[in-house]
Amino acid sequence: MTDAKNTEDNERTHPCPTCKKPLRRIEGKMGPFWGCSGFPECRTTMNDVGGHPSDEIDEHYRCPVCTRRLVKADKEKGDYWFCSGYSKGCKVTLADHDGIPEAAYRCKECGHLLVSRKGKNGVFWGCSEFPRCTASYSDKNNRPVF
């Protein structure tokens, strides 16, 4: 993890790691991020984790399959997020849930996404690669049980 304590102590002013000018929080297309107030001279950007700049990617905005960042689709296309690795072959899309990609879980067998399905005995999680992968998991509080 990053030094969350130091960040806390600084409150508000988070200096740019490149030029030391304050960073500012920007609501971007890929979710919130931090940009340098020295822009365009300084193009440093950092990810936002829990309202603080960080090198880490907020898990909420990370592709659950390939760990690249998720990108919000254009408004005309609907409320969903897609993986920034799309052109590299990762076709993950997640529905938008109040501005955050919906929670996603991976199949322990093949690493692809799980989708919740309704079966005879209630909700369960099946692999999105079905029928190639027939793994399924029972549901507890809208999460798969591994």
Ligand SMILES: [Zn+2]
């Ligand atoms: Zn800067």
Ligand SMILES: [Zn+2]
């Ligand atoms: Zn991906």
Ligand SMILES: [Zn+2]
């Ligand atoms: Zn699977």
